[in-house]
Amino acid sequence: MGRSPCCAKEGLNRGAWTAHEDKVLTQYIKLHGEGRWRNLPKKAGLKRCGKSCRLRWLNYLRPDIKRGNISPDEEELIIRLHKLLGNRWSLIAGRLPGRTDNEIKNYWNTNLGKKVHDQQQQRSASNLKHHKNGEPNSKKAKSMDMASPSSLVYRTKAAKCTQVFINPQPHKVLLGHDHQHCTEETNTVLMFDDKPAAMDDDHINRTLSFSSFSNINADQENSTSDFLVDFDINEISIASLLNSDFPEINRDYLNHNNSDTITSHFVDETAQFFSEEML
DNA sequence: AAATTGACCAACCGCTTTCCC
DNA sequence: GGGGAAAGCGGTTGGTCAATT
Structure with missing residues (x-):
């Protein structure tokens, strides 16, 4: 039993896409539109898994894709959306025109996650300082913790x-x-x-x-x-x-x-x- | 100059959800 | 309503390249 694989693995190209493959895929989608990914490689003459084609199109070849240079505004938006939604990358990407879930996920994992984590540590350190200074803030500290991304997702x-x-x-x-x-x-x-x-x-x-x-x-x-x-x-x-x-x-x-x-x-x-x- | 390390990101994998019969 | 196919999603992997030792 079990699911059948999305495509036969034998004889398929894997790894980085070539310019030629990109061209073929783009032209095919321009002609026939998106969807029916499973059959697409066969019809387009690509030795790729349908999933792979879909991913390549969505994350790289789509004409409306913005690449690189995530602006400070976008960055702030991502942080706030992540606080709100957690790792729902597709939802977050949906609010950032031209950005893909994969790009945002990567950006988060390489930049923002660390940044946000550092900020939180600074915050909790300063809270600790406040507490040591005599403020009866145990509940406050706890609620600050509640406000961390993971807890407010x-x-x-x-x-x-x-x-x-x-x-x-x-x-x-x-x-x-x-x-x-x-x-x-x-x-x-x-x-x-x-x-x-x-x-x-x-x-x-x-x-x-x-x-x-x-x-x-x-x-x-x-x-x-x-x-x-x-x-x-x-x-x-x-x-x-x-x-x-x-x-x-x-x-x-x-x-x-x-x-x-x-x-x-x-x-x-x-x-x-x-x-x-x-x- | 060579080796090592780390950041970045495209692509893959497996699971879940949605759609359709 | 059930089951299978298709699509979507998020975590992870692995290749590349630049910086550092």
């Missing part, structure tokens, strides 16, 4: 947000992921039944109008007190919230502004946002 197929419960108690935000993603100090519960609505294309696209929002992350350590001032609540999704260390900012903000007025204002805003966006 939401599988797109995992859960669908269907209900939101806002508990009016201040500075606790709880995200229910697949009925369970909760921090220990959270009160706002998002209920998902299959996958987060926030993760669908529409929401991700809105999340990715990130330029106005992304500064929050970059500057949050210094500017949490301005958070609500700059915060355009209609522009973001829950994905943005997750992506922006929202719970952390929320907590910082409220800790720094121990005021019932602010708290109730904030909770009202949050409830309004959730009710509009999520329900």
Whole structure:
């Protein structure tokens, strides 16, 4: 039993593609279009596996492909998308016109992964320093950890947000992921039944109008007190919230502004946002 | 100049998902 | 609804090349 191989392995070329093969494949696809990859090599006269043809076309030969020189904007977008989506390279690539999942994956593995990891280490080191300086921040440190890419990744197929419960108690935000993603100090519960609505294309696209929002992350350590001032609540999704260390900012903000007025204002805003966006 | 190391990236592999009968 | 084929996806491998020793 078992699956039949996608193509017979005997007599097929492997390894790097030659210019001639590229030309043949490109011409064939121009004439006949994409698809039917299994039969394509035979029809095109290529000694290649259909899978290999598909990959070569998608990752290299497509006319709309941008190659190299990933801009700082793209880089930031990749980082934020990765924080949001995890290793869903195809989804990430889908948000970067002209970029392929393979290219982004490679770029991540060779550049960004290390970079992000270093940043996290710096962050946790500075947190440790804060803690040693006497700040009772064990919960904060823990929640920072929760905000690491791996912990805030939401599988797109995992859960669908269907209900939101806002508990009016201040500075606790709880995200229910697949009925369970909760921090220990959270009160706002998002209920998902299959996958987060926030993760669908529409929401991700809105999340990715990130330029106005992304500064929050970059500057949050210094500017949490301005958070609500700059915060355009209609522009973001829950994905943005997750992506922006929202719970952390929320907590910082409220800790720094121990005021019932602010708290109730904030909770009202949050409830309004959730009710509009999520329900 | 030769050997070694590491970064980069194209391509492969195997598994999962989707489609179609 | 079940099963097989096709397509898609993400992890891994391996070749190439530049930098370093």
